[in-house]
Each structure stands twice: as structure tokens, then as C-alpha cells.
Amino acid sequence: MPKMIFVNLPVADVAKATAFYEAIGFVRNPQFSNEQSSCLVWSDAIYLMVLAHDFYRTLTTKPIADTQATSAALFALSFDSRAEVDAITEAALAAGGREAHEPEDLGFMYSRAFEDLDGNGFGPMWMDPAAAAAGPPETADARAA
Helix, strand or coil, X not given: CCCCEEEEEEECCHHHHHHHHHHCCCEEEEEEEECCEEEEECCCCEEEEEEEHHHHCCCCCXXXXXXXXXXXXXXXXXXXXXXXXXXXXXXXXXXXXXXXXEEEECCCEEEEEEECCCCCEEEEEXXXXXXXXXXXXXXXXXXXX
């Protein structure tokens, strides 16, 4: 079995969260979805599980972060072009997400940022393959998308 990642996010409304992620290109896997959770596929190795708060609480004893007020994590998503970065960000905004900051162009890397309906942060980014092979310029800051 290949190495995979399943990111579990607590959400206020599973149906609305599912619709949001489908609108930005994730594909719902009905085999592992129900009214308490949705399995959303990003790639063969990356899955997003959106879980109702009550169900999420069965997986941890810690309180659920209020991601509308506190950053719990930022998820960087790589794309093959600047246009794809813009497209997913615009789709997220059209589906009810919020732009987290203005587009950032470092020359070798272009990124945007958005939050989903629950305030979880995503940073779609594109990196110039030739520039990536050479490493970041000395003057570039080390922030991740």
C-alpha cells in the first residue's frame, strides 16, 4: 500500500463543507461518507475527511479549535501553474470561502490563500520548476504558502 495522508477536519455542517470542497475540485467518495462525515479525494494519496463536531470529538479528548478565531493548521496545495492557483482560489471564494491575503509573487513562487467555511486555511501555490531546482533566492523569505 502506498503512503497516504487523511486530513481530518471538524466542520460545523458536513453537507455544506462537502459542497464547498466539491466546488473547488475534490471528489466525494460515497463509500466512506455518511451524514457524520465525508471522504473527499484530492489525489490517489491525499484525502480530506470532514467530520461533524460530535463525531470528531470521539477521536480526541482535546477541545475543537475555533478556526474562525484561531489558526490550527495551514495546508499548502501545489499546482502546475499560476492559472490553477488562481482558479482554485476563485472557486473557493465563489463557494463561500474567504481570501486570507493578497496574491504573493516571489518570482520563483506564486501563492494565494483562502479559508474554507469553517476557517481552515489553505495556500495554493505554484513554483517555477527551474527556480525550484536552483533553490530559493537568497533574498526570498522562507514563508510557506
